[in-house]
Amino acid sequence: MVLKNDRHTSSEAPVGPVVKPQVRGPLELDAAVVKALPVPGSKLVSAREYGSSLWGGVGKITVDVPGEGVKDYFLKTVNQGNIGRAMVHGEFESLNAIHTVFPDFAPQPHAWGQYEDSQTWFLLTEFRHIGKQPAEPVAFTERLAELHKKSTSPTGKFGFHMTTCHAKLPQAVNGWEDSWAVLYRKQMIRMIKLDEETNGVWPEFKAVSQLLVDKVIPRLLEPLQSDGRSIKPCLVHGDLWDENTAMDAVTGKPFIFDPCCFYAHNEYEMGNWRAARVRLSAKEYIEGYKQSYPPSEPQEEWDDRNLLYSLRFDLGCAINIPGPSNPQRPIVKDNMTLLCAKFFPEELRSLQNTLAKRPQE
The missing domain is CATH 3.30.200.20 (Phosphorylase Kinase; domain 1)
Known part of the structure; x- marks a missing residue:
């Protein structure tokens, strides 16, 4: 994987074809x-x-x-x-x-x-024969939306019947929740813990991440299932990026592979597409998917939810490929701060003031 800054610092997706496996x-x-x-x-x-x-x-x-x-x-x-x-x-x-x-x-x-x-x-x-990667935008997003629409959770809830792994990171999906906000919060708590174990304690990161899981996640995700709204638990691939989808060189149809599935809010799938390090960040993929599966209500908060979901994937990147050459951890902190500043500015200012007053190590 070639690591680049995401949309927060770069607006350009990679160019050129993905190198085919030999x-x-x-x-x-x-x-x-x-x-x-x-x-x-x-x-x-x-x-x-x-x-x-x-x-x-x-x-x-x-x-x-x-x-x-x-x-x-x-x-x-x-x-x-x-x-x-x-x-x-x-x-x-x-x-x-x-x-x-x-x-x-x-x-x-x-x-x-x-x-x-x-x-x-x-x-x-x-064995499937790899053609063009990533898959063609229109056909791929139509088929992905079809998977999301056709899939049915065996319990009617969010989660999975066992643990699946994002690369080598066990996901907090083994179990079932009525509330998507509850399951996603569990996911982020797990990832934040793994990040601290891998990359060390960063007080500013720890503080803003706590505000995110305690306040921002409920604020953004609970409205999906309140005031008469509902969302369907959809089977998601769980780690879709350029090299986990391709055109089948024999059938000419898009397909996906290397999944870490669970039943989630369908929009979670596109959290991994926000980062410009992946070709799926291109407008034709995101807009193509929206045409096949319109955003959930409240629609005006789609981009905020997408930024929230991107944190899960960028943090996974920081854990799976740790080190100073990987910019994802600071990007996650900045994007967490953006969400906290938008929805809980007073709490964020109080937090920042407290951190500023602590003794310097």
Whole structure:
């Protein structure tokens, strides 16, 4: 991932195509993967490395399937202990959820499990041929809106039946909430805690984030489900950016992959599109989606909600790729401050005065 400042400091999205994944050298398969091939009697033709991943390995497996001929599968491996298990299992369940609602919009998952001779976890799915990335705006946003509209929470609530992971970060979605504001607040509390554990204590950040979770989140999200308003819990991908969507080079249709799903407010999906570090920040994606799925009421607060949702993704970026070269943490603080200043200016001033009076370390 190329890290750039978001819209708060830059108005330009990346230019040029996303580099397509390439087939590389041979890949040694563990016996557990061979046993997991979905059709008994399949004979391995080849296994090659394919593309790259920040958190593990990826490969293309070609087999001779009885009665079907040569067929390809996609393999992902992660060897980060219990977190690796959660990542792989969560992605399997996420793909299954999407595939059940909208079969050709995501690869079909086949199996997940553990290597026989190591602590490596694997995911085996249908292989899809990557075309243009990201996917074409109109077709992609129409299909994404269709997923959101067609999906139905099994409980009628927000959440998921298990933990899913944004990259290697376990999300606070394992459970069910009637209130979207409550679930999103849990998400932000989890992320703020992980940020502090990863990047250290920053008193100004800690103070403004507390005001955000205590005041701003209820103020912006509770109106979605009050005064006769309601929102539908929608199945969201959870981490849509340039390299998690593409045109299928065979079918010519957009598809999505590498998800960390849960049932959420549909607008949450576009929080990741606000940052100009991603091509999906381009106007044609955001406006295209709005045409297929109009903003929730109160519509005039769409941009405020989008800024609020962007905090979750930018903070995840700061945690997953820590260090002084990543500008996301200061950007999150600035954007938190903007929201606090708009909706709770007196509380923010009081907070800032208190911080200014504290002894300097």
